[in-house]
Amino acid sequence: MKADIYLQMLKRYARIASIRYDIKREYLTLGVPIFAALMIILVAILAGHTLFPPEGQGDTGAVNSEAAAKQAAYDALLAEMEAAEAAERGEVPVAEETEPAPEEKEKDKSKDDLDHIIVYATLVAIIPFSIDTFLQKKKLKKREVAFGEFLYKLSELMRGGIDPVKGVVTLSRTNLGAINKSAKDAASSMVLGHSFEDSMHRMSASIGSRLVNKYIDIVVMAAYTGGNVADLLFRTSEDMRAVIGIEREKEANLKQYIVIFYLAQGIIIMLTYILSTSLLPMIQGVGLQILGGNGLSDINFQRGFFHMIVLNALFGGLIIGQITEGEIKHGFKHSAILIAMSYVAVITLLLPAGVxxxxxxxxxxxxxxxxxxxxxxxxxxxxxxxxxxxxxxxxxxxxxxxxxxxxxxxxxxxxxxxxxxxxxxxxxxxxxxxxxxxxxxxxxxxxxxxxxx
Known part of the structure; x- marks a missing residue:
């Protein structure tokens, strides 16, 4: 019982804060994750993570090992030459006791993995917003369908001689599905003396659909102009059902483009894999001398391909949202999926060593x-x-x-x-x-x- 009381108090304070400070949903679903992602990147930079190894160090610390090996080979060659000269003079070289070299302290490897951390941070930034957007759109579709049914039921009540205000109040006491709360708020507003127009517009704002807002205006105008309002509401409900059906059919037809974009991303990954394992070794090897580009051997093509694939996944997902659903924000869920899938594929195929x-x-x-x-x-x-x-x-x-x-x-x-x-x-x-x-x-x-x- 106390838990219910505390929950109600929490909802009340949250509602008061939302009204007083105009806190929008995007502040929590997008602003907070972006701030968290930026903090992750900042902490990584302060910890020494970089996109590329510091100057003077290879991407794997190979420069130090090369210098040490070269010095060891030179010392060995010098010792052999001194031994040969001593043998020619008839001298017997005395083996000098050498103290074991002190163990070198392990040096920290270059933390050139900031791009991996940026991928994690990007997912942290967009996944909450994409999930919330997906759920909100799903709820919105249910509300639109429920509002169409509401209009149909209201038209039936008005055919029985009930005026629009009493019809809304009566329907608010029944199960209207996803718009139950909105209908009850509108009915309460009418009972308290607010006009039918004002109450219905509040209902529209509560549902949050542009389609519903359009049909609410038709209902209000019909109620004030008079005439055969019941038939008009019935035709309006039928029209709204038809529009919702057309929208569903359009989304179903556009799903093929989603498949095409996903397949294209997979093809890009496979092409870069083939380039990395077949063509690039030749270019970085003997073919490099023919091309006359010795500096190409130091370029980390795999890392460049990694960046290209992740960026293509990010913007490809946004394009999917714009094409299939008419708004870029609905593409974040596709971006999150493409980035996660591409990252796993790249780590497995192009960067097998991983992080x-x-x-x-x-x-x-x-x-x-x-x-x-x-x-x-x-x-x-x-x-x-x-x-x-x-x-x-x-x-x-x-x-x-x-x-x-x-x-x-x-x-x-x-x-x-x-x-x-x-x-x-x-x-x-x-x-x-x-x-x-x-x-x-x-x-x-x-x-x-x-x-x-």
């Missing part, structure tokens, strides 16, 4: 080769890619790079989770680092090019 996923990438053969510069390696370098449990990861795109210069082709891991590459190092003598990158993890191997080898 925060770790892989172990090791060179199992072909490391530390001494070769002639400018020609492909005779013995390929084989990298093994495993997950955190040590299981091989087949069918995963591996980005390959070689520094300081050279030609290498990115590719996919085979069924055993390995990838074999035969890079072409530069002609300058020195050590070259081959880096394999998957998601936020990388592994490196070295190639030594000797002058006059």
């Amino acid at each position: 925060g996923s770790d892989y172990t990438i090791t060179a199992i053969s072909g490391d530390a080769q001494e070769v002639i510069g400018g020609i492909p390696l005779q013995e390929p370098i084989v990298f093994n890619v495993t997950d955190t449990d040590g299981n091989p990861v087949p069918g995963t795109f591996v980005k390959m790079t070689i520094t300081p210069q050279g030609v290498i082709t990115s590719s996919m891991t085979n069924q055993e989770g390995t990838i074999a590459v035969s890079p072409v190092p530069g002609t300058d003598a020195g050590s070259y680092v081959v880096t394999a990158t998957v998601g936020e993890s990388s592994g490196a191997a070295t190639i030594i090019v000797n002058e006059g080898y």
